[in-house]
Amino acid sequence: MAESMAGLKRSCRCTEVTEANVGQELTLMGWVQKSRNKGGIIFTDLRDRTGIIQIIFEESDCGAESFAKAERLRSEFTIAVTGVVEKRSGAANENLKTGSIEVRAKSLRILSESEVPPFPIEENSKTREEVRLKYRYLDLRRPDLQRNILVRSRVATMVRQFLADEGFLEIETPTLIKSTPEGARDYLVPSRVHPGNFYALPQSPQLLKQLLMCSGFDRYFQLARCYRDEDLRADRQPEFTQIDMELSFVDVEDVLDVNERLLKKIFKEICGFDVQLPIQRMTWREAMDRFGSDKPDLRFGMELKNVSDVVRDCEFVVFKSALENGGSVRGINADGQAGMPRKKIDALVEYAKGFGAKGLAYLAIHEDGSYKCSFGKFMKEEELDALVKAMDGKPGDLLFFAADKDKVVFDVLGNLRLELARQLDLLKKDDFKFLWVTEFPLLEYSEEEDRYVAMHHPFTMPMEEDIPLLDSDPGAVRAKAYDIVLNGTELGGGSVRIHQGDIQEKMFEVLGFTPERANEQFGFLLDAFKYGVPPHAGLAYGLDRVIMLMVGADSIRDVIAFPKVKDASCLMMEAPSEVDVKQLEELHIAVVPEEKEQE
Structure with missing residues (x-):
C-alpha cells in the first residue's frame, strides 16, 4: 500500500552523496533498481536521474516495520529512505559513482508499488524499440536515455546564455500561421471560427524572423518547434526543435563567426572536444566533386x-x-x-x-x-x-x-x-569533423514541375556576381547560403536574405511566380519590405541532430523525450486517432471513407 511522504524532505539526489557525507543522516528518494535479500540483511540499489546508491537494511537499524517493508521491495518500487552514510564495508564498486559508500537505513516508506515492468530498466536495452516506445515513460528511466535528455537540457541552457551574451533577444513566434506551400508538406489546422480556412503549423519561423528584422530587433533567436509532413528517417521527425537565429546588418562572415564560437563552447563544455577555429570551408561544387555529397564526412x-x-x-x-x-x-x-x-x-x-x-x-x-x-x-x-x-x-x-x-x-x-x-569501421563517433559548405546552387530544376525551384527558399540572396545569370543561366547562379556539417550530417543551414525589392521580384519571376501569386502567398512580407528593410541573414540548427551526434546516438529518437515512429505515429499515446463527430462538425469537416477498388 502506498504511503505518504508527509514530514519527509529529500536531502539530495543519489549520486550527490559522497564520502564527505559519511556519518550524516540523509533522506533519499527514487526507484528500486534491484533488491537482494541475503537473510537478515537486504541490499537495495536505489536509482534516480543521477545514478545509483546502495542501501542496506538490517532489522536492528531500521526496526521490524521498515525491515518487513524492505522484504517486499521489487524493481521500480518508488521509495523514500532515511539513513546514515557509511564507508562501504566490502570492496568498492568502481562501476558506480557512489561505489565507495552506502547508506544504512533507519526507516523506509514505500511511496508507490510497481507491477513487473515489460522490459528491464537498464542501459543499452536490447528490447525492441516498438515496445520501448509504447512504454516510453519507463524507457526514459534508463540511465543512458536520461543522460541524453540531461545533455539536451544543458545545451539548450548554454545556447540561450551564449546568444543572450552576444546581444540576441529570445522572441517567440506563433505556431498557427499561414500556409505557404513551397518545400515540404504543411501540417494543417482547421479553423472553427473561419469555416473552410486552415492554419499551418510552421516548417520554420523563416518569414516571421525576417519580419522581426524589419521591426528593428537586430538579433533574434528562439528554440523553435517546427513541423514537416514528410517521410521519416533516422534523423528526422514530424515535429522537431530548431535553434533558430537571424541577424541584421551582417554578411556571411558575421553569421559564421558567431556560430563557430557557439559550437566551440558547447562541444568543449559537453564533450570536452576542442573545435579548431576557423572551421574548414568548402564550396558545394568542391564537396560534390570530392565526396559526392553536399554534407561530406571528413573522418x-x-x-x-x-x-x-x-x-x-x-x-x-x-x-x-x-x-x-x-x-x-x-x-x-x-x-x-x-x-x-x-x-x-x-x-x-x-x-x-x-x-x-x-x-x-x-x-x-x-x-x-x-x-x-x-x-x-x-x-x-x-x-x-x-x-x-x-x-x-x-x-x-x-x-x-x-x-x-x-x-x-x-x-x-x-x-x-x-x-x-x-x-571498415572508419567512423569514430567521438571524432568530430566540422565543415562549412558554401555557395550552394540558388536553384534546382524540377522535372516534375517543369520549372526552377529554390534549393533553400525564395528569399535566399544570390552571389552578387551571379545576379546577371538569373536571366541567361539560372541553374549556374550560386547562393549566399551555407550549411554547417558534422561527420556527414547537416546540423543546420542558412543564408543571407534578399532585401532589395528588384532582386526579390526577379527571383519570383525565375521561380515562375506571377506577381499576383507572389502577393497572395507572401504579400505581408513584401509589404513590410516597402518600409525600410535592413540587410539580414540567419541560420537554424536541428537541435535534435546536434544532441544525437554529441552523445553518439544512432537516432534522434534517442534524444527526444517522446518521439514518433516512422509512420509519424506515437505508440504511447496512440496518436493520431479518430475524433468525435461533433468536433468535426464544429470545424465543418467531413471524413470521407476511402473507396476500395472492386476486384
Missing part, C-alpha cells in the same frame, strides 16, 4: 576522382555511353581492400543499384601488380595502367567506378564511400 579519405578524360577514348561501352550522354566516369579507391571476397563485392554492387547505378565496375590490384578487373577485356593494358595511375592505385587496392549522369554518379559513389567506411 576518412576515399575521395572521388574524375577519370572521364582518362577513359574518354576507351571501348568500354558503359564508360563510353555515359560520356556521350554528358555524364562522367568517377571512382573511389578502397585502400588495401584488393582481397575483398567476390560475394562482398557483389553485395556492394547491389547496394549501389539502390542509388540509381545500373552497375558498378571494379578493379583489384594484386600484390604482384596484376589486375583482376570486371571490365578488363574491354580495355587495353596501357588504358588500365593509366586508369590505375589516375586513381593513385597501388598493390593491394580495390577501385570502384560509376559511370552515368553526374547526379547519379555522385549519389552512388557518395553512398558507396560511406558504406565502405561503415564496413
Whole structure:
C-alpha cells in the first residue's frame, strides 16, 4: 500500500552523496533498481536521474516495520529512505559513482508499488524499440536515455546564455500561421471560427524572423518547434526543435563567426572536444566533386576522382555511353581492400543499384601488380595502367567506378564511400569533423514541375556576381547560403536574405511566380519590405541532430523525450486517432471513407 511522504524532505539526489557525507543522516528518494535479500540483511540499489546508491537494511537499524517493508521491495518500487552514510564495508564498486559508500537505513516508506515492468530498466536495452516506445515513460528511466535528455537540457541552457551574451533577444513566434506551400508538406489546422480556412503549423519561423528584422530587433533567436509532413528517417521527425537565429546588418562572415564560437563552447563544455577555429570551408561544387555529397564526412579519405578524360577514348561501352550522354566516369579507391571476397563485392554492387547505378565496375590490384578487373577485356593494358595511375592505385587496392549522369554518379559513389567506411569501421563517433559548405546552387530544376525551384527558399540572396545569370543561366547562379556539417550530417543551414525589392521580384519571376501569386502567398512580407528593410541573414540548427551526434546516438529518437515512429505515429499515446463527430462538425469537416477498388 502506498504511503505518504508527509514530514519527509529529500536531502539530495543519489549520486550527490559522497564520502564527505559519511556519518550524516540523509533522506533519499527514487526507484528500486534491484533488491537482494541475503537473510537478515537486504541490499537495495536505489536509482534516480543521477545514478545509483546502495542501501542496506538490517532489522536492528531500521526496526521490524521498515525491515518487513524492505522484504517486499521489487524493481521500480518508488521509495523514500532515511539513513546514515557509511564507508562501504566490502570492496568498492568502481562501476558506480557512489561505489565507495552506502547508506544504512533507519526507516523506509514505500511511496508507490510497481507491477513487473515489460522490459528491464537498464542501459543499452536490447528490447525492441516498438515496445520501448509504447512504454516510453519507463524507457526514459534508463540511465543512458536520461543522460541524453540531461545533455539536451544543458545545451539548450548554454545556447540561450551564449546568444543572450552576444546581444540576441529570445522572441517567440506563433505556431498557427499561414500556409505557404513551397518545400515540404504543411501540417494543417482547421479553423472553427473561419469555416473552410486552415492554419499551418510552421516548417520554420523563416518569414516571421525576417519580419522581426524589419521591426528593428537586430538579433533574434528562439528554440523553435517546427513541423514537416514528410517521410521519416533516422534523423528526422514530424515535429522537431530548431535553434533558430537571424541577424541584421551582417554578411556571411558575421553569421559564421558567431556560430563557430557557439559550437566551440558547447562541444568543449559537453564533450570536452576542442573545435579548431576557423572551421574548414568548402564550396558545394568542391564537396560534390570530392565526396559526392553536399554534407561530406571528413573522418576518412576515399575521395572521388574524375577519370572521364582518362577513359574518354576507351571501348568500354558503359564508360563510353555515359560520356556521350554528358555524364562522367568517377571512382573511389578502397585502400588495401584488393582481397575483398567476390560475394562482398557483389553485395556492394547491389547496394549501389539502390542509388540509381545500373552497375558498378571494379578493379583489384594484386600484390604482384596484376589486375583482376570486371571490365578488363574491354580495355587495353596501357588504358588500365593509366586508369590505375589516375586513381593513385597501388598493390593491394580495390577501385570502384560509376559511370552515368553526374547526379547519379555522385549519389552512388557518395553512398558507396560511406558504406565502405561503415564496413571498415572508419567512423569514430567521438571524432568530430566540422565543415562549412558554401555557395550552394540558388536553384534546382524540377522535372516534375517543369520549372526552377529554390534549393533553400525564395528569399535566399544570390552571389552578387551571379545576379546577371538569373536571366541567361539560372541553374549556374550560386547562393549566399551555407550549411554547417558534422561527420556527414547537416546540423543546420542558412543564408543571407534578399532585401532589395528588384532582386526579390526577379527571383519570383525565375521561380515562375506571377506577381499576383507572389502577393497572395507572401504579400505581408513584401509589404513590410516597402518600409525600410535592413540587410539580414540567419541560420537554424536541428537541435535534435546536434544532441544525437554529441552523445553518439544512432537516432534522434534517442534524444527526444517522446518521439514518433516512422509512420509519424506515437505508440504511447496512440496518436493520431479518430475524433468525435461533433468536433468535426464544429470545424465543418467531413471524413470521407476511402473507396476500395472492386476486384
